Amino acid sequence: MNKIFAILILSLTLFACNGQQNSNVIKLESGFSLAQDTISISVNGRMTHALEYKDKYYVLFEQRLKKYGGYGKRWLYIFSNNQLEKVIDCPEEMKTVYLDFYVQNDSIILKPYMDKQSYYLDNTNLKWNKINKTDDLIWEDSDFYVYSLDFGEWGGKTWFKDKKTDNQYVLESTTPLINKIDSTYYLTNSFKVLRINNPKKLTKCDSDVTYENIEKTGKNYSWYSEPKGYKVIYEDENVDYFDFSYHPSIVSSFVYNDELLHIFETDTASYLSRIVNNKIQPFEKILDDVKFFNWHFSYRCKNFNGSNELLKFKTSNDQIYGLTRIKDNRIYASFLVNDFELKPKTLGKKRSNEIFENRLKTILVDFSNLSLTKVESKEKEWKTFDITPNHKIGIGDSWNPRKYDIDINKSYLIVEDSIISNSIMYYATKKTGLVRAITINWEKTQTDRIEFGNDKSASEDFLTRFNDLVLILTNELGEPNSINEEKKNQSFVWTTENNINVEIKLSRQDNYNNIRIVVYERK
Known part of the structure; x- marks a missing residue:
């Protein structure tokens, strides 16, 4: 894969200047395939958020500030068929690092985590409009609304709200990625995966600890739910959550052929993996020398963006970012090649x-x-x-x-x-x-x-x-x-x-x- 990645980087250089795209497909032994292509950009900034919506990529970039502090400008870049379609300035008020970017109810939304003022994109006029309030819904099916809150160093909670009875059931889980196979729910975080056969077996909420009451009162960490109603099917017990150095982790989870699979990242490569006897078992390398990332308090997009989220990664080259999505057994990796001079040269x-x-x-x-x-x-x-x-x-x-x-x-x-x-x-x-x-x-x-x-x-x-x-x-x-x-x-x-x-x-x-x-x- 190192050789393949080197060839890809060379092709990026060759195609970036003319706005062309290079595409190649690699058949993997597992039955999956990896399709790689390039998108040429010229942006004075770094990629922070991205989502796929109606066969287009919506990518947020933030200006990198070199000296004076404050907040950089943000732009929304819209790509269709790997070509730049439109650039839209983000609201000047959106000055925060704690930002979520997602699709809900057929609207693209920008939500700062610590501010009630959010924005949605008018897809007709391509302008941002204010929303007075957005909630913390991260998942919905025919039976439940699922809400989640992140309380920082105190962890977080996830609530299942029964649509028929309005009863709520809670567990200690911070803004997970949710997948469902038949009637079973799987909640994924970087170092843990939970299985819930029946959310009604979780801790039932009294009125003072429902999602709505906790969100309203801000009593984030004053109580903890009983650990029942779920099974831990994977947990990396070697993780120190106060050690911020790199540690191998689950990047994402998805369902293929009624099986829960995972993208697992080490310090050198990322792999398709499955869980066997409470251990991650990689079975197919997909990309070398990339680092997947997610922005601070950005979690709704991974649940609301269709059956699989749009993943973001960095490379060792500051001028190259990437997007990965999975459709059935096909993995797509788009490399965004930036020709803008992001760093000053030594004169x-x-x-x-x-x-x-x-x-x-x-x-x-x-x-x-x-x-x-x-x-x-x-x-x-x-x-x-x-x-x-x-x-x-x-x-x-x-x-x-x-x-x-x-x-x-x-x-x-x-x-x-x-x-x-x-x-x-x-x-x-x-x-x-x-x-x-x-x-x-x-x-x-x-x-x-x-x-x-x-x-x-x-x-x-x-x-x-x-x-x-x-x-x-x-x-x-x-x-x-x-x-x-x-x-x-x-x-x-x-x-x-x-x-x-x-x-x-x-x-x-x-x-x-x-x-x-x-x-x-x-x-």
Whole structure:
């Protein structure tokens, strides 16, 4: 399978640029088949949620933020026959990591876990409309409504509500995937599978512990149901639920030929599996070197999305995600190949200096009339990496003495090397489209994980970099008006003929180093 996966990755590269699709079908010894194809995308973000609805893929992407925190933009991408059909912005209010995305009552719904305000997609106008309330229904058949709640570290509960009597029966099970064979229910979580022959044999709820009352009162963990009415047919007893390192797990369960089967994932591959004598027994490898994932508090989709859920996976390449679905004995794996540049390239100090010098010329020639459109065009020309935040960032009066309205920002990143990067922020006024102040910061080069502080050994690197920048500024602006040569907080200030202040400051505090340049119009 490693060889097959390598061939597939090569084919992804070949087909991605032209929007074509590559498809191949592998016959597996178990009688299943694996169909693989590719979908070309160009998205400034990562895949978070996905579902299949009426033979189309609906995939949520979230912008990856590099510096300023907050929440990234979300987009809904709709694919039909492996071709992009439509891109729809998600509501700006949908600023949360705890989000569910699912189909219910023929509607596509976005539901934040901790907020009653949800949204459904109008499939005619392709617009989001508000829903005042959605419940926690995760399954329904002719006999029962099934509700489930996740209480975080306190676990969760699942209720079966009898449609005829309104009686409710509960067990300790957190947002499971539910399958049914004849009249028997199977509840799957990552490390446990339960069998329920008759939900009425579960603990019967008193009125104060029904789903509706617990959801209303928020008394999530004040009581526990009696463990009866079900049988544990599989449980990984070696799992420590407070250990967040990787552990082999069940990705999903499905029914084929009246047998409950599972997709089981190890650290190297995923397998079709069955349960034999309370143990997972893999019988067919399906994909190598992928990691299936599900987003925080996203669980309705796996039950409401038809007979089998749409599974999401990552690969070792950040530009490639994947979707897997199962129809009868056919497994479909679609690889989404993203040609958008998600990470900044390392440009080197020489190229960074060239861009800095060009920025100075662009900025200072007529700062009072510097348009945001112009600097956006220049940054694109210089191939800097856009890291503009999704929230407004203002500045104090000391950098904005004329008290302009600052209501729009643009920011770009340059990775110089493994130690130092610099980012520029343009503070602008939307009404005029003019830039009113600029800051440039030289800081520690960050990876995907935001870190604070620097190694002490980097202090001399920042001092050398500071001296280089002071020399460039002196060559461009002449001798500074003001100099502060304090060892750990050196600073230089220039005031140009057209009343523009340019300030550079070096801060060196133990393991924290920073160089900051501020450009603004004096009062």
